[in-house]
Amino acid sequence: MKVQENLRDIARKLLVNKEATLVIGYAPGSEVSRVIPAFIRKEEEVDHLIWNPLCVNNLAKYLLDYNQEPGKVAVVVKGCDSRAIVRLIQDNQIPREKIIILGIPCPGLLDPETVASRLNPNTQILSASLNEQAFSIQTEEGIFTFSRNESLLEKCRSCEHHTPVIADFMLGEEIPPANRVDPFEKVKKLEDLPVKDRSDYWDKQFQRCLRCYACRNVCPACTCRECVFDQAEPCWIAKANNLSENTAFHLIRAFHVAGRCVDCGECDRVCPVNIPLTLLNRKILKDIKDLFNVPTPGTNLNELPPLGSFTNSDPDEFM
Amino acid sequence: MTNCRSHNPLRPFPATIIKIIDETPDVKTFQMVFDDPEVMENFKQKPGQVAQISVFGVGEATISITSSPTRKGLLEFSVKKVGMLTSALHRLEPGCKVGIRGPYGNHFPYEKMKGKDLLFIGGGIGLAPLRALIDFVLAEENRKDYGNIEIIYGARSVDDLCFKYDILERWPQMPGTKVYTTIDRAEQGWEGHVGFVPAYLEEINPTPKNKYAITCGPPIMIKFVLQALEKMGFSDDQVITTLEMKMKCGIGKCGRCNIGSKYVCLDGPVFYLSQLKQLPPEF
Amino acid sequence: MNAYIITRDNLRTWIDALIRDYTLVAPVREEEKVSLFKPVGSFTEIDLNYTNSTISPKGWLFPQTEEMFFFFTSDNQINLEDACKPGTTILFGLRPCDVKGIIALDPVFNGTYQDCYYQMRRQNTILVCLCCTRVERHCFCNSMGGGPTNGEGADLLLTEMEDGYGIEVLTSRGEELVNKYHQLFAVDGDNRVSKTRDEMGKKLASQFSRKVDISGIKEFLDQHFELPYWNELAQRCLGCGICTFICPTCHCFDIFDQSPDGESGVRSRCWDSCMFSHFTRMAGGHNPRPTKKERIRNRFLHKLKYHRDRYNLDGCVGCGRCINKCPVNIDIRQIIADLQEVARYDQLPLS
Structure with missing residues (x-):
């Protein structure tokens, strides 16, 4: 729990010294397996802040709600979330000097469903730790261990940056890159299928889309002041919920975030009908990497998205 | 079935x-x-x-x-x-x-208004719903049921005055009817009153005695008109307004025109000020 | 009303017969973690072991997108043609909370103005409820006046038994569905079905992870519209439509036209969400619920107060879907508990 202590200490200092007017972090949720985004403004609320392997939400996008904040806003980010910070800065959504980045080197998260299936929902987590083999969660009802192999969150298996790529305060020891599952494993499998099968696969997924727009609202690359899907005129996508409109929605969105998607996995997490959006976005990410030989977007503040920047030396073979 | x-x-x-x-x-x-x-x-x-x-x-x-x-x-x-x-x-x-x-929706309480003087205060396109009631009470078969009619109407400019024929020619000629027209800023060729509707209302200073005031216009105008009426001694039950909300179904199903548990399409759009004050300020 | 017992083998025969004679809509496991109500072609497609479908089955009475009528222009005349022609549908295997959700929707689409699209589907739909055999961690139907074995509002109520299923007939329409295939059913002479159901009910009552106390909440909200608490909730709300779309009682919709040539086309309606910013935004730009705070307050007041004001029914049936799916853990049980706390705090200076 060293990280949690560091987090509270620094948050307290920032608020007391008025270096920040707001700290965005995590607090316990309504049940043991959930956390909530917390917005801390007062010193006495700092102890609500927690860090444990259930802190899944990417908090970076909340910064957009506070771009009129008079003071600086501090935000807690994991490695994956930190790429979203770079995204927002590069897109001129937030000025770098207005934010204080509290980076947490994250060894990987626990699948909340696995936790929920074993723990009393009303208990509280007292402490958590992780070694090579297992997560260990101490609650009021004892210590529970979860094998890392079985209960590591899917997206963490292919984690690229355990340590945030950008931070003003690093709240724990840096975690070096480790062996990871190929993030494009599933993409490659799908690519190997005949066109008909691929098409059927996505039809089945998009068919059940509710068009709740959670994927868009949570996405750190979706920052348009007015989204095309909300425009009445011109009407790019009909309000009708059917396969054709749903497909158009997902493909337009995928191409809109192409080269800017930081692969944080939030769209996948929030989808209420489990549409594998990471798979869709990773297909484009893979193509972009193949075409332009660039790192995952958001990795480097000075490296602009390949489709959003140009130089005189760009090849123009297509002209 | x-x-x-x-x-x-x-x-x-x-x-x-x-x-x-x-x-x-x-x-x-x-x-x-x-x-x-x-x-x-x-x-x-x-x-x-x-x-x-x-x-x-x-x-x-x-x-x-x-x-x-x-x-x-x-x-x-x-x-x-x-x-x-x-x-x-x-x-x-x-x-x-x-x-x-x-x-x-509901309608202006024209039955209750019988025997009363009526004061209409409109701004811009807000005269449109009032016009239905004005012409109703001025109709030959109904005129005897109502007292004097005063109409205060304003728009940004002469060009923006709606129903010019009604306000400048037809209504002023009707018996027991007075029309006060104003525009926000002076312009050439306009010899009438210049100024905002609420100020003009205060200038005219109509008595609340035996009278209903019915108002519709832009939200900011309504706000100041209501304050002025209160100052003149109109009670909340003498003041009536009609609201505008986004509606789709019009029949109380689609869920968007609610103010608290009232649907404007069913329970409105006409409200007494006394009713309006009971509603949450979400309009 | 009568009760019957059907063996597992006969249940299969019965369902296949129903599939042959009607449109049967039943829970189907679409993906590992996605369970949906869909029309089925055979008994084997049905997953009766589900706890709660991902999306509520309300869409079979109030589809997410519903064509209302077609319009045609010819010789400067407009002709309209109705689009709705539903056949008899059996909603099979509904959980009690979802039946309660339908009961909560009924008065919305009833009243002075009959919503004929809903009414036609409703009158052509037979509700077969299936008692729960376990309680999910987000379930709180027992706090909202329902219960996992309370099939009130259904036409037939099924209870899983050791040797098959018990069937309690709740309406004459339900009776018809049994009578038509009477050879498959044995009459329950000694109340075994209701006894089994009672026992199951008692067993499940202790399994709820959280009991919610809604007493006094509506009365508190009657008096308190403006609460800083709504700001707190709104801070983390994403403003997406998950909660409203999966909810069994949310009924907001939009109406829109589609016309490729401007001459003919279709007018449809589709689910809309009070959580979307443009839901109440008027053409001129004015928005009576301009921020997430007003919108989230509206949603929860709708559930906890407005629905009761208008229809004397709770706007929430305790199915727990929104709790399960909200990406930022906005938990209506917690909101109710917090409001109780706010109410107590609010009253402190008086006592």
Whole structure:
């Protein structure tokens, strides 16, 4: 729990010294397996802040709600979330000097469903730790261990940056890159299928889309002041919920975030009908990497998205 | 089994635009007639009610009926060009087909108003719903039931005055009727009053005795008119206003025009100030 | 009303017969973690072991997108043609909370203005409820006046038994569905079905992870519209439509036209969400619920107050879907508990 202590200490200092007017972090949720985004403004609320392997939400996008904040806003980010910070800065959504980045080197998260299936929902987590083999969660009802192999969150298996790529305060020891599952494993499998099968696969997924727009609202690359899907005129996508409109929605969105998607996995997490959006976005990410030989977007503040920047030396073979 | 065709409230009746009057650069009044004479005959609106106008292929919008029910055989809607549907309406010409369903909502309490003087205060396109009641009480068959009529009306400029014929010629000539017209800023050729409606109202300083005040206009005007009326001694039960909310179904199902647990399309759009004060400030 | 017992083998025969004679809509496991109500072609497609479908089955009475009528222009005449022609549908295997959700929707689409689209589907739909055999961690139907074995509002109520299923007939329409295939059913002479159901009910009552106390909440909200608490909730709300779309009682919709040539086309309606910013935004730009705070307050007041004001029914049936799916853990049980706390705090100066 060293990280949690560091987090509270620094948050307290920032608020007391008025270096920040707001700290965005995590607090316990309504049940043991959930956390909530917390917005801390007062010193006495700092102890609500927690860090444990259930802190899944990417908090970076909340910064957009506070771009009129008079003071600086501090935000807690994991490695994956930190790429979203770079995204927002590069897109001129937030000025770098207005934010204080509290980076947490994250060894990987626990699948909340696995936790929920074993723990009393009303208990509280007292402490958590992780070694090579297992997560260990101490609650009021004892210590529970979860094998890392079985209960590591899917997206963490292919984690690229355990340590945030950008931070003003690093709240724990840096975690070096480790062996990871190929993030494009599933993409490659799908690519190997005949066109008909691929098409059927996505039809089945998009068919059940509710068009709740959670994927868009949570996405750190979706920052348009007015989204095309909300425009009445011109009407790019009909309000009708059917396969054709749903497909158009997902493909337009995928191409809109192409080269800017930081692969944080939030769209996948929030989808209420489990549409594998990471798979869709990773297909484009893979193509972009193949075409332009660039790192995952958001990795480097000075490296602009390949489709959003140009130089005189760009090849123009297509002209 | 329910027969969808015979009483489907969401299905409009085809109607034809018979005349279009240019009121201001962005307001037109449309005279419409149902294609089926029986539907025309059975459409019995009360002053203050609204209807849903369809431009097929574009959609529907809620528009207040600006003609008085005493005027038989047609309906009038005055429409300001603000959105997609109203812009589409503005592109239509006489002879074009539309759809109408309704009438919806409650109405001005014209029964309770009998024997009373009436003070109308309107701004801009806000005169449209009031006009239905003004013409209703001024109609020959009803005139004797009501006392004196005062109408205070204002717009940004002379160009923006709606119903110019009514306010400048027809209504001032009616017995027991006074019309006060004002524009926000002085301009050449205008010899009438210049100033905002609430200020003009205070200048005129009508007595609240035996009177109802009915107001409609932009929210900021309504706000100051209500303050002025209160200062003059009007009670909350003497002041009536009509609200505008985004509506889709018009029949209390689609869930967007609620203010608290009231639906403006069913329980409004006409509210006494006393009722309005009971509602959460979400309009 | 009568009760019957059907063996597992006969249940299969019965369902296949129903599939042959009607449109049967039943829970189907679409993906590992997605369970949906869909029309089925055979008994084997049905997953009766589900706890709660991902999306509520309300869409079979109030589809997410529903064509209302077609319009045609010819010789400057507009002709309209109705689109709705539903056949008889059996909603099979509904959980009690979802039946309660339908009961909560009924008065919305009833009243002075009959919504013929809903009414036609409703009158042509037979509700077969299936008692729960376990309680999910987000379930709180027992706090909202329902219960995992309370099939009130259904036409038939099924209870899983050791040797098959018990069937309690709640309406004459339900009776018809049994009578038509009477050879498959044995009459329950000694109330075994209701006894089994009672026992199951008692067993499940202790399994709820959280009991919610809604007493006094509506009365508190009657008096308190403006609460800083709504700001707190709104801070983390994403403003997406998950909660409203999966909810069994949310009924907001939009109406829109589609016309490729401007001459003919279709008018449809589709689910809309009070959580979307443009839901109440008027053409001129004014928005009476301009921020997430007003919108989230509206949603929860709708559930806890407005629905009761208008229809004297709770706007929440305790199915727990929104709790399960909200990406930022906005938990209506917690909101109710917090409001109780706020109410107590609010009253402190008085006592």
